[in-house]
Amino acid sequence: MIVAEQKSLEEIRRMIAPYPRVLILGCGTCMTVCNAGGESEVSFLHNSLRLAEVRSGDGIHTFTEHTVKRQCDPEFLETLSEKTIDVDVILSLGCGIGVQAIAEYLGDIPVLPGVNTSFMGMTKESGVWDERCAACGECRLEDTGGICPITRCTKGILNGPCAGSKNGKCEANKDVDCAWILIYKRLERLQQLDKMRRYYSPRNFRAIPRPRRILSKVEIATGESDG
Amino acid sequence: MANSLFEEKLNSGEFIVTTEVGPPKSVDVSEVVHHIKLLKDKVDAINITDHQSSVMRFPSIGGCLLVKELGGEPILQMTCRDRNRLALQAELLLAYSRDIKNVLCLTGDSVDVGDHKEAKPVFDLDSVQLIKMIRTLESGTDMGGNELGAAPKFCIGATVHPEADFIEPQLIKFDKKVNAGAQFLQTQGIFELASLRRFMQYASQFNIKILAGLIVLSSAGMARYMNNNVPGIIISQAIIDEMASVEKGKGLQKGIEIATRMIKTIKEENLCHGVHIMAVGNESIVPDILEAAELVSTPG
Numbered sequence A: 001m002i003v004a005e006q007k008s009l010e011e012i013r014r015m016i017a018p019y020p021r022v023l024i025l026g027c028g029t030c031m032t033v034c035n036a037g038g039e040s041e042v043s044f045l046h047n048s049l050r051l052a053e054v055r056s057g058d059g060i061h062t063f064t065e066h067t068v069k070r071q072c073d074p075e076f077l078e079t080l081s082e083k084t085i086d087v088d089v090i091l092s093l094g095c096g097i098g099v100q101a102i103a104e105y106l107g108d109i110p111v112l113p114g115v116n117t118s119f120m121g122m123t124k125e126s127g128v129w130d131e132r133c134a135a136c137g138e139c140r141l142e143d144t145g146g147i148c149p150i151t152r153c154t155k156g157i158l159n160g161p162c163a164g165s166k167n168g169k170c171e172a173n174k175d176v177d178c179a180w181i182l183i184y185k186r187l188e189r190l191q192q193l194d195k196m197r198r199y200y201s202p203r204n205f206r207a208i209p210r211p212r213r214i215l216s217k218v219e220i221a222t223g224e225s226d227g
Numbered sequence B: 001m002a003n004s005l006f007e008e009k010l011n012s013g014e015f016i017v018t019t020e021v022g023p024p025k026s027v028d029v030s031e032v033v034h035h036i037k038l039l040k041d042k043v044d045a046i047n048i049t050d051h052q053s054s055v056m057r058f059p060s061i062g063g064c065l066l067v068k069e070l071g072g073e074p075i076l077q078m079t080c081r082d083r084n085r086l087a088l089q090a091e092l093l094l095a096y097s098r099d100i101k102n103v104l105c106l107t108g109d110s111v112d113v114g115d116h117k118e119a120k121p122v123f124d125l126d127s128v129q130l131i132k133m134i135r136t137l138e139s140g141t142d143m144g145g146n147e148l149g150a151a152p153k154f155c156i157g158a159t160v161h162p163e164a165d166f167i168e169p170q171l172i173k174f175d176k177k178v179n180a181g182a183q184f185l186q187t188q189g190i191f192e193l194a195s196l197r198r199f200m201q202y203a204s205q206f207n208i209k210i211l212a213g214l215i216v217l218s219s220a221g222m223a224r225y226m227n228n229n230v231p232g233i234i235i236s237q238a239i240i241d242e243m244a245s246v247e248k249g250k251g252l253q254k255g256i257e258i259a260t261r262m263i264k265t266i267k268e269e270n271l272c273h274g275v276h277i278m279a280v281g282n283e284s285i286v287p288d289i290l291e292a293a294e295l296v297s298t299p300g
Helices: A009-016 A039-056 A096-105 A179-189 A217-222 B005-012 B030-039 B060-069 B085-097 B127-138 B167-180 B193-203 B220-229 B237-244 B251-268 B283-292
Strands: A002-006 A021-027 A062-068 A089-092 A111-113 A115-125 A128-133 A173-177 B016-021 B045-048 B074-079 B102-106 B155-160 B184-189 B209-215 B274-278
Touching: A009 A039, A009 A089, A009 A111, A021 A039, A039 A062, A089 A096, A096 A111, A111 A115, A173 A179, A179 B167, B005 B016, B005 B045, B005 B155, B016 B030, B016 B209, B016 B283, B030 B060, B030 B283, B045 B060, B060 B074, B060 B085, B074 B085, B085 B127, B102 B127, B127 B155, B127 B167, B155 B167, B167 B193, B184 B193, B184 B274, B193 B209, B193 B251, B209 B251, B220 B237, B237 B251, B251 B274, B251 B283, B274 B283
Parallel strands: A021 A062, A021 A089, A089 A111, B016 B045, B016 B274, B045 B074, B074 B102, B102 B155, B155 B184, B184 B209, B209 B274
Antiparallel strands: A002 A115, A115 A128
């Protein structure tokens, strides 16, 4: 899933300052799971903004709130038109994709990002998320024991560890495991160290040219697929 | 035929001595020039570091040009941290055209340990891929498969870390560097000769010249600082204790003594093919070490 962190109240207040009527728009999928912008975060942010306005004594804002199932999918945005009739701005608590999808869907209303989209990751434990995929478009997890060097090595290098790790930790951050030591240990356990001994050529940064687009409609509809 | 004076020396079978000079964060290069003049006739080649520890400085290629101007033999240190494949290839063309023909291929320290922590880390290539890329240029094409008007020819080096606390993955990478075409290796700083002996038992099966890296310490505090802050450096407690045993102000002298002792043993026991002396900021004491270790080099 996509993981994000809500922006500071201060930054959000600065962004909404010119717009009196604000719709705080949550997202019911990834942002709900990572506690950055689901229904309860929308409600909490609404209260925090109101409280801040009262405290500062210069409040001009009125707030409304709404959460859609997925901001990144037009199918779930049909209810939005009626929610935005008396609104000057949308403060989206969707990820960067959600913000842009809303902006594309509603041409006339400004959309502000309420979260900083951070990475694609997994839940490590309650309240802890770890990055696991960089969406490079050329998955090599087969060769690396299911551990991604592009995401988990700070340098994203492909032919083994640099010389900077100590006690199995990364030179860039002593709290982070060296990805290549994890890969070595895992491949050793799987008796696949030959995979680490291979030479891997430089990455192809055009594996999917930016901005990336995947077309699968035709294949699904007609059964035509090259596998 | 050898490509460079340094390659000729590598092939001669004689004991090899290299050292490094770190360029300044300045446009005043007078100190570097002073160090190059001091060292150029006493060692076989001088490495010029490439934004060492990810700290922005005068560039390696600039330092190498100074070495050439002053009649010395440079080794261009090239990391993959700051340049993509276009910039790396272009700089190699520049280097060759200016008769800079020795290249040390490094992945490069993380941007996070340096003084521009918010910079974009590049790492388009890694050290093994950089070696391969140079061999590709030599074959007459660039990485895009396009023909070069004229091809360069380099003497290629790389690094290895015999004192890594988990050596097996480092040895796999060492193999890859040798297979990619590295001709010489300068090791990371070694503080225990036992680890060098162990490493050489492994490395001697390969046709590659190994120069033992020696960092000249100047105090016990510096040793502890390096242990905590310099990627990969592991200085043993015995060495730290030895550094701490001398009175204040005598640390550098002790560091010189330790380095000299190690060089003498390496040479006497014929442990490897040479040494690479890293004086980190105290370049002017390198001649003292060479004299104390009875190493008088005769660059071709």
